[in-house]
Amino acid sequence: MSTNGRSTNDRRKSILESLQQRSSGGFTTYAAELMAAPLGGTASVCTITHYCRTSVFELPGCNLNSDDPVPNQEICIRNGFRAAFVSDIKSYLREGGSQFPHYAIDVSLRDGVDRVYREELKRLKPPKVPIFLAVEQYESIPATTLDNGECFVVDECRDGKSIIEGGRDGKRALLAIRTCDGAWPEFSPDMHAVNTILAAVKVEQNVTHHIKELYSCSCFVSGDGRAVYSLHPTMNIAYGGVRVSSPIDVKGLGERAVRVRTLHDGLRRDSATIPQIAEIIDSVLLDKTQDDGHYRLWYLRLWQAVAEAKRVLGAATFEHDPAVIAGKLPAKNLTDYRNRIAHWWTGRVDFSFITGIQLTVLELLRRKYGKGRLP
Numbered sequence: 001m002s003t004n005g006r007s008t009n010d011r012r013k014s015i016l017e018s019l020q021q022r023s024s025g026g027f028t029t030y031a032a033e034l035m036a037a038p039l040g041g042t043a044s045v046c047t048i049t050h051y052c053r054t055s056v057f058e059l060p061g062c063n064l065n066s067d068d069p070v071p072n073q074e075i076c077i078r079n080g081f082r083a084a085f086v087s088d089i090k091s092y093l094r095e096g097g098s099q100f101p102h103y104a105i106d107v108s109l110r111d112g113v114d115r116v117y118r119e120e121l122k123r124l125k126p127p128k129v130p131i132f133l134a135v136e137q138y139e140s141i142p143a144t145t146l147d148n149g150e151c152f153v154v155d156e157c158r159d160g161k162s163i164i165e166g167g168r169d170g171k172r173a174l175l176a177i178r179t180c181d182g183a184w185p186e187f188s189p190d191m192h193a194v195n196t197i198l199a200a201v202k203v204e205q206n207v208t209h210h211i212k213e214l215y216s217c218s219c220f221v222s223g224d225g226r227a228v229y230s231l232h233p234t235m236n237i238a239y240g241g242v243r244v245s246s247p248i249d250v251k252g253l254g255e256r257a258v259r260v261r262t263l264h265d266g267l268r269r270d271s272a273t274i275p276q277i278a279e280i281i282d283s284v285l286l287d288k289t290q291d292d293g294h295y296r297l298w299y300l301r302l303w304q305a306v307a308e309a310k311r312v313l314g315a316a317t318f319e320h321d322p323a324v325i326a327g328k329l330p331a332k333n334l335t336d337y338r339n340r341i342a343h344w345w346t347g348r349v350d351f352s353f354i355t356g357i358q359l360t361v362l363e364l365l366r367r368k369y370g371k372g373r374l375p
Helices: 003-018 029-039 089-094 107-123 191-205 250-271 275-284 292-308 331-342 351-369
Strands: 046-058 062-065 073-078 081-086 132-146 151-155 172-177 213-222 227-231 246-248
Touching (some): 081 089, 107 213, 132 191, 250 351, 275 292, 275 351
Parallel strands (some): 062 246, 172 227
Antiparallel strands (some): 073 081, 151 172
Protein backbone atom coordinates (compact mmCIF):
# COMPACT_ATOMS: atom_id res chain seq x y z
CA MET A 1 0.00 0.00 0.00
CA SER A 2 1.29 3.49 -0.84
CA THR A 3 2.09 6.08 1.83
CA ASN A 4 -1.01 7.95 0.69
CA GLY A 5 -3.12 4.80 1.14
CA ARG A 6 -1.70 4.17 4.61
CA SER A 7 -2.47 7.76 5.60
CA THR A 8 -6.07 7.43 4.45
CA ASN A 9 -6.44 4.05 6.13
CA ASP A 10 -5.01 5.33 9.43
CA ARG A 11 -7.23 8.41 9.41
CA ARG A 12 -10.30 6.36 8.57
CA LYS A 13 -9.50 3.90 11.37
CA SER A 14 -9.17 6.82 13.79
CA ILE A 15 -12.56 8.22 12.72
CA LEU A 16 -14.31 4.88 13.15
CA GLU A 17 -12.74 4.30 16.56
CA SER A 18 -13.88 7.73 17.72
CA LEU A 19 -17.47 6.78 16.87
CA GLN A 20 -17.45 3.69 19.07
CA GLN A 21 -19.49 3.94 22.26
CA ARG A 22 -17.40 3.98 25.39
CA SER A 23 -18.51 1.69 28.19
CA SER A 24 -16.80 3.46 31.10
CA GLY A 25 -18.99 5.44 33.49
CA GLY A 26 -22.77 5.63 33.37
CA PHE A 27 -25.50 3.64 35.11
CA THR A 28 -24.82 0.79 37.50
CA THR A 29 -26.94 -2.36 37.57
CA TYR A 30 -28.50 -1.06 40.80
CA ALA A 31 -29.57 2.11 38.98
CA ALA A 32 -30.94 -0.05 36.16
CA GLU A 33 -33.15 -1.89 38.66
CA LEU A 34 -34.51 1.42 39.96
CA MET A 35 -35.19 2.59 36.40
CA ALA A 36 -37.03 -0.60 35.45
CA ALA A 37 -39.29 -0.71 38.49
CA PRO A 38 -41.75 2.06 37.40
CA LEU A 39 -42.06 0.27 34.04
CA GLY A 40 -43.40 -2.85 35.72
CA GLY A 41 -39.99 -4.41 35.24
CA THR A 42 -39.01 -7.73 36.70
CA ALA A 43 -35.45 -9.06 36.48
CA SER A 44 -34.88 -11.57 33.73
CA VAL A 45 -32.10 -13.34 31.85
CA CYS A 46 -31.53 -13.37 28.13
CA THR A 47 -28.75 -14.21 25.71
CA ILE A 48 -28.32 -11.76 22.85
CA THR A 49 -27.21 -13.38 19.58
CA HIS A 50 -28.26 -11.01 16.76
CA TYR A 51 -28.88 -7.39 15.90
CA CYS A 52 -31.62 -5.95 13.66
CA ARG A 53 -31.86 -2.49 12.15
CA THR A 54 -34.33 -1.18 9.58
CA SER A 55 -34.17 2.30 8.08
CA VAL A 56 -36.70 3.88 5.74
CA PHE A 57 -35.49 6.78 3.59
CA GLU A 58 -37.08 9.00 1.00
CA LEU A 59 -36.11 8.39 -2.59
CA PRO A 60 -34.89 11.92 -3.32
CA GLY A 61 -35.35 13.80 -6.54
CA CYS A 62 -38.40 12.04 -7.96
CA ASN A 63 -42.05 11.25 -7.36
CA LEU A 64 -43.83 8.15 -8.60
CA ASN A 65 -47.08 8.07 -10.58
CA SER A 66 -48.88 4.75 -10.95
CA ASP A 67 -52.40 3.38 -11.02
CA ASP A 68 -51.11 -0.20 -10.82
CA PRO A 69 -49.20 -2.10 -8.10
CA VAL A 70 -45.54 -1.12 -8.01
CA PRO A 71 -43.07 -4.04 -7.99
CA ASN A 72 -40.18 -3.91 -5.54
CA GLN A 73 -36.86 -2.91 -7.12
CA GLU A 74 -34.01 -4.72 -5.41
CA ILE A 75 -30.72 -2.84 -5.11
CA CYS A 76 -28.68 -5.24 -3.00
CA ILE A 77 -29.21 -8.46 -1.10
CA ARG A 78 -26.54 -10.48 0.60
CA ASN A 79 -26.10 -12.29 3.89
CA GLY A 80 -27.79 -10.15 6.53
CA PHE A 81 -28.27 -7.04 4.38
CA ARG A 82 -30.78 -5.92 1.77
CA ALA A 83 -31.92 -2.66 0.21
CA ALA A 84 -34.67 -1.91 -2.28
CA PHE A 85 -36.97 0.73 -3.71
CA VAL A 86 -40.45 -0.19 -2.49
CA SER A 87 -43.93 1.29 -2.49
CA ASP A 88 -45.99 -1.08 -0.32
CA ILE A 89 -43.37 -1.06 2.39
CA LYS A 90 -45.42 -2.89 5.02
CA SER A 91 -45.93 -5.90 2.76
CA TYR A 92 -42.29 -5.86 1.71
CA LEU A 93 -40.96 -5.91 5.27
CA ARG A 94 -43.55 -8.45 6.38
CA GLU A 95 -42.23 -10.91 3.82
CA GLY A 96 -38.66 -10.77 5.17
CA GLY A 97 -39.03 -14.20 6.79
CA SER A 98 -36.24 -15.74 8.83
CA GLN A 99 -33.55 -13.94 6.81
CA PHE A 100 -34.88 -10.53 7.88
CA PRO A 101 -37.15 -11.06 10.90
CA HIS A 102 -37.08 -7.51 12.28
CA TYR A 103 -40.60 -6.54 11.20
CA ALA A 104 -42.06 -9.74 12.62
CA ILE A 105 -40.55 -9.40 16.10
CA ASP A 106 -40.39 -5.63 16.72
CA VAL A 107 -43.65 -3.88 17.57
CA SER A 108 -41.89 -0.51 17.37
CA LEU A 109 -40.88 -1.08 13.77
CA ARG A 110 -44.39 -2.13 12.78
CA ASP A 111 -45.87 0.94 14.46
CA GLY A 112 -43.32 3.36 13.00
CA VAL A 113 -43.54 2.04 9.45
CA ASP A 114 -47.34 2.09 9.55
CA ARG A 115 -47.23 5.73 10.69
CA VAL A 116 -44.77 6.73 7.94
CA TYR A 117 -46.83 4.94 5.29
CA ARG A 118 -50.06 6.63 6.38
CA GLU A 119 -48.36 10.05 6.45
CA GLU A 120 -47.05 9.56 2.91
CA LEU A 121 -50.48 8.48 1.65
CA LYS A 122 -52.00 11.56 3.24
CA ARG A 123 -49.35 13.85 1.73
CA LEU A 124 -49.64 12.53 -1.83
CA LYS A 125 -52.50 12.94 -4.27
CA PRO A 126 -53.43 10.27 -6.85
CA PRO A 127 -51.93 9.12 -9.14
CA LYS A 128 -48.85 9.71 -6.97
CA VAL A 129 -47.96 6.77 -4.74
CA PRO A 130 -45.38 6.40 -1.96
CA ILE A 131 -41.87 5.27 -2.89
CA PHE A 132 -39.23 4.48 -0.27
CA LEU A 133 -35.67 3.27 0.04
CA ALA A 134 -35.76 0.46 2.60
CA VAL A 135 -32.50 -0.77 4.15
CA GLU A 136 -32.39 -3.78 6.49
CA GLN A 137 -29.59 -5.34 8.52
CA TYR A 138 -29.67 -8.63 10.42
CA GLU A 139 -26.27 -9.39 11.90
CA SER A 140 -24.93 -12.17 14.09
CA ILE A 141 -23.02 -10.93 17.13
CA PRO A 142 -20.98 -12.71 19.81
CA ALA A 143 -23.45 -14.37 22.18
CA THR A 144 -23.77 -12.24 25.31
CA THR A 145 -25.73 -13.39 28.35
CA LEU A 146 -27.34 -10.66 30.44
CA ASP A 147 -27.84 -12.27 33.83
CA ASN A 148 -26.51 -9.75 36.33
CA GLY A 149 -29.24 -7.14 36.54
CA GLU A 150 -29.07 -5.75 33.00
CA CYS A 151 -32.19 -7.45 31.58
CA PHE A 152 -35.83 -6.97 32.53
CA VAL A 153 -39.29 -7.91 31.35
CA VAL A 154 -41.41 -4.74 31.19
CA ASP A 155 -44.93 -3.80 30.17
CA GLU A 156 -45.17 -2.65 26.56
CA CYS A 157 -47.96 -0.31 27.61
CA ARG A 158 -48.79 0.94 31.12
CA ASP A 159 -51.73 3.04 32.29
CA GLY A 160 -52.74 3.60 28.68
CA LYS A 161 -49.35 4.98 27.68
CA SER A 162 -46.73 3.21 25.59
CA ILE A 163 -43.47 2.31 27.28
CA ILE A 164 -42.20 0.59 24.15
CA GLU A 165 -43.00 2.54 20.98
CA GLY A 166 -46.15 0.96 19.56
CA GLY A 167 -46.63 -0.97 22.79
CA ARG A 168 -49.79 -3.03 23.25
CA ASP A 169 -51.99 -3.45 26.32
CA GLY A 170 -51.30 -6.65 28.21
CA LYS A 171 -48.06 -7.42 26.32
CA ARG A 172 -44.60 -7.67 27.85
CA ALA A 173 -41.20 -7.08 26.28
CA LEU A 174 -37.52 -7.64 27.04
CA LEU A 175 -35.56 -4.51 27.95
CA ALA A 176 -31.78 -4.44 28.30
CA ILE A 177 -30.15 -1.48 30.08
CA ARG A 178 -26.51 -0.78 29.38
CA THR A 179 -24.55 -0.44 32.61
CA CYS A 180 -20.95 0.22 33.56
CA ASP A 181 -20.69 -2.94 35.70
CA GLY A 182 -22.71 -5.44 33.69
CA ALA A 183 -22.40 -7.35 30.43
CA TRP A 184 -23.07 -5.80 27.03
CA PRO A 185 -22.53 -7.03 23.45
CA GLU A 186 -19.18 -6.05 21.95
CA PHE A 187 -20.61 -5.04 18.62
CA SER A 188 -20.90 -2.13 16.20
CA PRO A 189 -23.37 -2.21 13.28
CA ASP A 190 -21.99 -2.07 9.75
CA MET A 191 -22.89 1.52 8.90
CA HIS A 192 -20.52 1.58 5.93
CA ALA A 193 -22.86 -0.82 4.12
CA VAL A 194 -25.72 1.66 4.64
CA ASN A 195 -23.55 4.59 3.57
CA THR A 196 -22.60 2.81 0.36
CA ILE A 197 -26.25 2.41 -0.60
CA LEU A 198 -26.96 6.07 0.21
CA ALA A 199 -23.90 7.22 -1.72
CA ALA A 200 -25.01 5.23 -4.79
CA VAL A 201 -28.49 6.76 -4.60
CA LYS A 202 -27.03 10.24 -4.17
CA VAL A 203 -24.77 9.80 -7.21
CA GLU A 204 -27.62 8.52 -9.41
CA GLN A 205 -30.08 11.19 -8.27
CA ASN A 206 -27.39 13.91 -8.28
CA VAL A 207 -28.76 15.48 -5.10
CA THR A 208 -26.72 17.82 -2.90
CA HIS A 209 -28.90 17.67 0.20
CA HIS A 210 -28.97 14.83 2.68
CA ILE A 211 -31.20 11.83 2.01
CA LYS A 212 -34.01 12.16 4.50
CA GLU A 213 -34.47 9.30 6.93
CA LEU A 214 -38.21 8.91 7.48
CA TYR A 215 -37.93 6.27 10.18
CA SER A 216 -35.33 4.01 11.73
CA CYS A 217 -35.20 1.66 14.65
CA SER A 218 -33.10 -1.22 15.89
CA CYS A 219 -33.14 -3.96 18.47
CA PHE A 220 -31.09 -6.88 19.65
CA VAL A 221 -32.45 -10.40 19.23
CA SER A 222 -32.38 -13.09 21.89
CA GLY A 223 -31.36 -16.68 21.28
CA ASP A 224 -35.03 -17.69 21.25
CA GLY A 225 -35.92 -15.07 18.63
CA ARG A 226 -37.42 -12.27 20.74
CA ALA A 227 -36.79 -8.56 20.29
CA VAL A 228 -34.59 -7.13 23.06
CA TYR A 229 -35.09 -3.38 23.34
CA SER A 230 -32.13 -1.44 24.67
CA LEU A 231 -31.77 1.67 26.76
CA HIS A 232 -28.57 3.68 26.40
CA PRO A 233 -27.61 7.15 25.12
CA THR A 234 -27.92 7.57 21.36
CA MET A 235 -27.64 10.39 18.86
CA ASN A 236 -29.35 10.72 15.51
CA ILE A 237 -28.40 13.50 13.09
CA ALA A 238 -29.98 14.36 9.71
CA TYR A 239 -30.06 17.60 7.30
CA GLY A 240 -32.75 19.71 5.61
CA GLY A 241 -32.73 21.69 2.43
CA VAL A 242 -34.67 22.53 -0.72
CA ARG A 243 -36.05 19.44 -2.46
CA VAL A 244 -36.79 19.31 -6.17
CA SER A 245 -38.47 16.22 -7.60
CA SER A 246 -39.50 15.09 -11.06
CA PRO A 247 -42.25 12.63 -12.03
CA ILE A 248 -41.23 9.04 -12.71
CA ASP A 249 -43.20 5.98 -13.83
CA VAL A 250 -42.76 2.33 -12.90
CA LYS A 251 -40.53 1.62 -15.89
CA GLY A 252 -38.34 4.59 -15.04
CA LEU A 253 -38.09 3.42 -11.43
CA GLY A 254 -36.86 0.02 -12.58
CA GLU A 255 -34.24 1.59 -14.84
CA ARG A 256 -33.09 3.82 -12.00
CA ALA A 257 -32.80 0.81 -9.70
CA VAL A 258 -30.53 -0.93 -12.24
CA ARG A 259 -28.24 2.11 -12.36
CA VAL A 260 -28.12 2.42 -8.58
CA ARG A 261 -27.32 -1.30 -8.32
CA THR A 262 -24.41 -0.86 -10.74
CA LEU A 263 -23.09 2.12 -8.77
CA HIS A 264 -23.47 0.31 -5.46
CA ASP A 265 -21.72 -2.84 -6.64
CA GLY A 266 -18.72 -0.87 -7.91
CA LEU A 267 -18.47 1.28 -4.80
CA ARG A 268 -18.78 -1.72 -2.51
CA ARG A 269 -16.18 -3.71 -4.46
CA ASP A 270 -13.54 -0.99 -4.46
CA SER A 271 -14.19 0.29 -0.93
CA ALA A 272 -13.31 -3.16 0.41
CA THR A 273 -9.71 -2.82 -0.82
CA ILE A 274 -9.14 0.89 -1.54
CA PRO A 275 -9.34 3.03 1.63
CA GLN A 276 -9.66 6.23 -0.40
CA ILE A 277 -12.97 5.02 -1.88
CA ALA A 278 -14.28 3.92 1.52
CA GLU A 279 -13.48 7.37 2.86
CA ILE A 280 -15.11 9.23 -0.01
CA ILE A 281 -18.32 7.18 0.42
CA ASP A 282 -18.63 8.22 4.06
CA SER A 283 -17.54 11.81 3.34
CA VAL A 284 -19.99 12.57 0.54
CA LEU A 285 -23.06 12.04 2.74
CA LEU A 286 -24.31 15.23 4.36
CA ASP A 287 -25.95 15.47 7.76
CA LYS A 288 -28.89 17.64 8.77
CA THR A 289 -27.47 20.68 10.48
CA GLN A 290 -27.55 24.46 10.51
CA ASP A 291 -24.11 24.71 12.10
CA ASP A 292 -21.58 26.69 10.08
CA GLY A 293 -18.65 24.99 11.82
CA HIS A 294 -19.97 21.57 10.82
CA TYR A 295 -20.09 22.59 7.16
CA ARG A 296 -16.48 23.81 7.36
CA LEU A 297 -15.22 20.51 8.74
CA TRP A 298 -17.38 18.53 6.34
CA TYR A 299 -16.03 20.49 3.33
CA LEU A 300 -12.43 19.90 4.45
CA ARG A 301 -13.07 16.18 4.91
CA LEU A 302 -14.77 15.74 1.54
CA TRP A 303 -12.11 17.74 -0.29
CA GLN A 304 -9.35 15.69 1.36
CA ALA A 305 -11.13 12.46 0.48
CA VAL A 306 -11.46 13.31 -3.21
CA ALA A 307 -7.91 14.69 -3.37
CA GLU A 308 -6.56 11.36 -2.10
CA ALA A 309 -8.89 9.36 -4.37
CA LYS A 310 -8.17 11.45 -7.48
CA ARG A 311 -6.07 8.85 -9.33
CA VAL A 312 -8.53 6.08 -8.60
CA LEU A 313 -11.28 8.33 -9.96
CA GLY A 314 -9.29 9.28 -13.06
CA ALA A 315 -8.78 12.91 -12.01
CA ALA A 316 -5.05 13.08 -11.36
CA THR A 317 -4.90 16.89 -11.61
CA PHE A 318 -8.00 17.50 -9.48
CA GLU A 319 -6.54 20.15 -7.14
CA HIS A 320 -5.25 22.35 -9.97
CA ASP A 321 -7.74 21.54 -12.75
CA PRO A 322 -9.11 24.81 -14.23
CA ALA A 323 -11.97 22.94 -15.91
CA VAL A 324 -15.49 22.54 -14.55
CA ILE A 325 -16.10 18.85 -13.82
CA ALA A 326 -19.75 19.41 -12.85
CA GLY A 327 -21.86 22.31 -11.64
CA LYS A 328 -20.47 25.82 -12.13
CA LEU A 329 -17.17 25.86 -10.21
CA PRO A 330 -13.80 24.65 -11.56
CA ALA A 331 -11.99 22.11 -9.41
CA LYS A 332 -9.17 24.63 -8.85
CA ASN A 333 -11.68 27.05 -7.30
CA LEU A 334 -12.86 24.30 -4.95
CA THR A 335 -9.24 23.86 -3.82
CA ASP A 336 -8.79 27.60 -3.32
CA TYR A 337 -11.91 27.65 -1.17
CA ARG A 338 -10.63 24.67 0.82
CA ASN A 339 -7.53 26.74 1.65
CA ARG A 340 -9.65 29.75 2.63
CA ILE A 341 -11.58 27.61 5.09
CA ALA A 342 -8.49 25.87 6.46
CA HIS A 343 -6.66 29.16 7.09
CA TRP A 344 -9.75 31.02 8.31
CA TRP A 345 -9.95 33.52 5.46
CA THR A 346 -13.73 33.29 5.42
CA GLY A 347 -16.09 34.05 8.28
CA ARG A 348 -19.07 32.22 6.84
CA VAL A 349 -19.53 29.24 4.55
CA ASP A 350 -20.49 30.03 0.96
CA PHE A 351 -23.12 27.45 0.02
CA SER A 352 -22.32 27.69 -3.67
CA PHE A 353 -19.11 25.84 -2.78
CA ILE A 354 -20.98 23.33 -0.59
CA THR A 355 -23.09 22.53 -3.68
CA GLY A 356 -20.13 22.76 -6.05
CA ILE A 357 -17.90 20.22 -4.34
CA GLN A 358 -20.77 17.74 -4.04
CA LEU A 359 -21.69 17.99 -7.73
CA THR A 360 -18.03 17.55 -8.65
CA VAL A 361 -17.56 14.46 -6.48
CA LEU A 362 -20.87 12.93 -7.61
CA GLU A 363 -19.82 13.34 -11.25
CA LEU A 364 -16.42 11.73 -10.64
CA LEU A 365 -18.10 8.76 -8.94
CA ARG A 366 -20.65 8.57 -11.75
CA ARG A 367 -17.91 8.46 -14.40
CA LYS A 368 -16.02 5.76 -12.52
CA TYR A 369 -18.87 3.52 -11.40
CA GLY A 370 -21.98 4.49 -13.35
CA LYS A 371 -23.21 5.77 -16.66
CA GLY A 372 -20.99 8.85 -16.81
CA ARG A 373 -21.89 12.51 -17.24
CA LEU A 374 -25.53 13.51 -16.83
CA PRO A 375 -27.17 14.90 -19.98
